[in-house]
Amino acid sequence: MAIELGKFPNTTASFEIIREEGMYYVDKTHLVWELVNQSRVVFLSRPRRFGKSMLLKTIACYLEGRQELFEGLKLYALEESRGERAWARHPVLHFDFSDLSALSPAAMGEMVHVRISSTLRKLGLPVRPEAERYNIYQVLEQLHEASGQRVAVLIDEYDSPILDALVKGDTALLDEIKAYLRGFYRSLKAADDSLRFLMATGISQVRQVGLFSGFNNIEDISFLPDYSTICGISEAEIHEYLPEQLAYMAQKNGLTVEEQLAQLRAKYDGYRFSEREEHVYNSFGLMNALKSCRLENYWSRTGTTSSADRLIPRYHGLGVLRLDGVLRANIDSLSRFNFEHSDPLGFLYQSGYLTIKGMDHGGNYLLDFPNREVRESIMEILAPRTLGIAQGHDYKNRNSKLVNALNGTDIKTLEVCIQALLASLPFDHEKKDRDDAQRVWELREARYRDALHLIFAGVRSDVRVEQIGAGGISDVEIIGERMVVVIELKMKRDGMTAEKALAQALRNGYPDKHSGGDKPVWAVGAAIGEKGQIEWMEECVWEGK
Known part of the structure; x- marks a missing residue:
């Protein structure tokens, strides 16, 4: 069977590159279309290395009207049904708070400046030198007026500098970062009339930074059943989009397809993000395993950020990790991160170390490890210290x-x-x-x-x-x-x-x-x-x- 190793998208989160180079792709674009056309200001929480950046870049290509990239995908027919309104070309501002040159408000401002300048250049608009910072409210109005279309704002890993500051234990730096973010989101809120769509992703809802208090109508889709599989890969999608890759791995390892799938399931499957009984594989681990034909801890090697590694051991691990499926938590404790609170369940869930396994009669979620890779990973973090x-x-x-x-x-x-x-x-x-x-x-x-x-x-x-x-x-x-x-x-x-x-x-x-x-x-x-x-x-x- 003809499997091209260069077509596994292991080293890129760019939807544009994946489509232009014909890489292996699991089509979730119908969910992208539904999200963008049914919501306006949204937040999505998922663990690191779970496809959030890929999702935002797909949304960016759609809202920029990159019609050619979606030919043959589910989104294409849905968008064509809009008739004359289809494929509108919106300006897109894409900010990534995990892509900073340093951990400081100045570096955050530098990243914002670079991203705004990039979007202005695409529209042939003048850009400012780095020493002259933009007024975000004015930028959105300018982009709206110049293009005739409202602006999309995409914010990747919005909580990354906050978690990194917590790890450093620098209270003054944390306050400075929170103050910068409050001003940033206040400017975005002020430009509401120029917004077409705003989406922020991260690990959790961190309070006191202005995202959730500034936007009164923000919709948290993290636990909504309709979007529970928007990131990750379901087993049905493996059979639909990756059957040859699965068969290739099974052949290389001398196993039947069913035996190989059982091994992959135990290692990378098990994540569940809503009350609906749908679970997904970690796409990063799965794709790497299919390419290398080896079952290794790909996510824990690269997805375990320093913040997770350093913050988790602060909690009393022995009292939490009973690992018997009876840990209980309500949606509020799982969706928000209070770094002054001693209960680790929320952070363990948000960072991908615990997942939903069911619900009790009171409407609480039952939690446990999603799979073997995660179990092994958190033991290496918690066990020595504990x-x-x-x-x-x-x-x-x-x-x-x-x-x-x-x-x-x-x-x-x-x-x-x-x-x-x-x-x-x-x-x-x-x-x-x-x-x-x-x-x-x-x-x-x-x-x-x-x-x-x-x-x-x-x-x-x-x-x-x-x-x-x-x-x-x-x-x-x-x-x-x-x-x-x-x-x-x-x-x-x-x-x-x-x-x-x-x-x-x-x-x-x-x-x-x-x-x-x-x-x-x-x-x-x-x-x-x-x-x-x-x-x-x-x-x-x-x-x-």
Whole structure:
């Protein structure tokens, strides 16, 4: 089959280049047409590397009347149906706040100046030297008058400088950036009569910058079912637009198409952005995998910005990442980013580390990791810091040994690996509770239990915390490649020992439901001392078939 590797759009987000060079393209232009002709001022939140820039450049080409680029696409017939009003040529101002020479209001002004000058040149209008800044209100009026058409304004990654300033921890710089943005959006709002369409994209709704307060009629389409697949690639679209590329990858890897698709699905699929049960693949990861025929962490290598990497560990990760599909959040907490708030769910969702998996009866969203790539990526960010392991390579080394232990059947080796990963677990929060000894012990036990969950989730094992059975609630159940381990976790106080913890697990029949299968089943009692040392006792309750 004739697959041209040069036609994968891995290195460009330019709709113009993709169409002119005949690159592989998934046609979503009908959604572009509907959005532009049914809305006027909109905001879209999606994670990095999810096609937002490509979307805005497609909208720019449409509003500029680039008819030739849309021939053969769904948008073409829709636009032709408008008759004499079709393919109007609007001036387009396209600003990108991730494309700054430095993190400062001056650099933001420089970018705005360059983008305005580019649009003025296209219309043959005079431009100002860099030292003479434009009045945005006057520019929009000038473009409107000169072209006879209202102006489209597209704003890419509008929140990027704010997040970067937060990472730097520079309060004065943050205030300066917010002040600049308030003035920028105030000028756009003042030119409302000259606006045809305005769209801003970013990770989240950041308040106090003027975008959402300045435009009273701004429409947030981030959770609307009609636009849930406007970015990303659905499985139906793979079959419609990329069947040969999928078959090529399957052939290279010696798999059937169904087997290859299952691997791609586990690695890159699973993102859901509305109440509708539609999910999409991360297009950047999928396209790179189809081109290279390899399943690698493409998004996490390039899509994890410094802001996400630095901001996420500020939160208390162990209490959040239960990874069992029962994390709940309402739409307000998922759509807005309050950097002074301690709840990480909103930021984890907005940055692509959590996604919607369902809804409860109260209308709240249920959250979990979208796929394996994201699970592995956030573990590399959270686990070393949360577990108190100073060096990332130390965590990877200990993690690698844990994987080997899980692939074997030596329970003692597994216990040693667990102890190594838990050895540095910090307890700073306990200092506030010295007067309540009972509370201290409860916090410590819960923290160890959640730490075990985090550790095993990071190696893609099936780990279940506090499982309810006929005899009671077991603490941790680990379903490894070649063995099942049920751990009863206790703190070493009031005469508690590993032997007593094991006896409780056996007495309550916690391991019984796993017996009878192919894998050996171990019941383990673990008693944790005040300084973090763990006493173990284990018993094999089923040897496996």
